[in-house]
Amino acid sequence: MLPNGEIVAQFLQMRIKHDRLIRAHKVFDSMRKMKIDAPWEDQRFSCIFAPTGSGKSTTVKDYIETVIVDYVIAQGLFPANMSRKEIAHKQHIALHVTLAAKATEKSFASDILTAFGDPRASRGTKDSMLGRAYDYMGAKGSQIMFIDEVQHLDHRYEADQKKSSRVFSAENSSVTDMMKVIMIRGRIPIVFLGIDGARNLILGDDQMNMRNLGEIDFSQLRPERPAEQRMFVRYLGSVGILMQKRGLFPKESDLVSGEIPAKVHEVVGGRVGTASNLILAAATIAKEWGADQLLETHLSAAVDEWAIPAKLISYNPFRSGIRQRELRAA
Incomplete structure (x- = not known):
């Protein structure tokens, strides 16, 4: 990448x-x-x-x-x-x-x-x-x-x-x-x-x-707390919308469907800034692949190419599923 x-x-x-x-x-x-x-x-x-x-x-x-x-x-x-x-x-x-x-x-x-x-x-x-x-x-x-x-x-x-x-x-x-x-x-x-x-x-x-x-509380967002769960999902949704508004992709990227929020949360440990960095890596890969929006496959590739080498996580939840935490879109 x-x-x-x-x-x-x-x-x-x-x-x-x-x-x-x-x-x-x-x-x-x-x-x-x-x-x-x-x-x-x-x-x-x-x-x-x-x-x-x-x-x-x-x-x-x-x-x-x-x-x-x-x-x-x-x-x-x-x-x-x-x-x-x-x-x-x-x-x-x-x-x-x-x-x-x-x-x-x-x-x-x-x-x-x-x-x-x-x-x-x-x-x-x-x-x-x-x-x-x-x-x-x-x-x-x-x-x-x-x-x-x-x-x-x-x-x-x-x-x-x-x-x-x-x-x-x-x-x-x-x-x-x-x-x-x-x-x-x-x-x-x-x-x-x-x-x-x-x-x-x-x-x-x-x-x-x-x-x-x-x-002032800026601790890692916890999936067992509904308000923090909703905040994390809304944050991901905003990034997906902004990427289109800023002209990075012609289509809006859906980052809140299915298990995407849960898997992103697992990779970044509930840190919104780190989530943005993961999405940045995925967006770079999506551009290289000629995609018109960011997809789950790009996030998975970003885990392999960026998150695991950066030692944020030791495995790829987009491929093997989540081993520990669970966060669902709300």
Whole structure:
């Protein structure tokens, strides 16, 4: 299977609304209102800890590209005829900061400055860089900060699927302390995002926990829970519709009939982001085969060519049936 730039580009731009995304956006709105209504008070944080491929970062991107872009246009900060993607990239009301690997206090300050587009993001002492970050937050009217890849606080972390379940230790507490200071001195609410094992890096600190507004649930969708079952099926249906709307296939792809949802769920473990990646691989194969829509045979081939080599699953449920879980269209 060779990569197809056209298909990848379309999937990168897909934003599918689902129950958890909508609930997360409501929390983000509430945190921004907290900042707006009490701008001089110490702020609080919320967090999302879930496996890779659960849609955490995409939820933040969607929030910035929709809610925040609408807000900054309404405030007159950007013209309405400007590209929304460009506005999302240039605005500083909501900061999406991705921690560098083996994060330190200085690299964290640099990551914040990079989010502000500072041309000297990596220059200066830790304190001078953090001072510039505070100045930016005030001058730009920043209302919320998303700190992604929290597991990078543990310097032993490696981006390895096999280690996604281990619990990380608060090895780099100085950076965690720095995050607390930002909520106090920077007066900006924070949403932490990371894999499950990174929970202890934030919530294992008693002083930090005093500022916790609660976790936002992005755990793997479970087939035994009807609401989560329906959400997963609706998500697959939306992807099938969007592929036609975006011109990838002339016909709509049916991803919700029969045992397709159950088999997809088995492969991806209930992670919507990983489901999109599986469908992306299947769409690439369907294009190579000259198909006018994505079919179950393409999904089966994608399991063989992508999911099994990626060690998501050890067998192909599209060929041999489901060995464990069962999810039916609803």
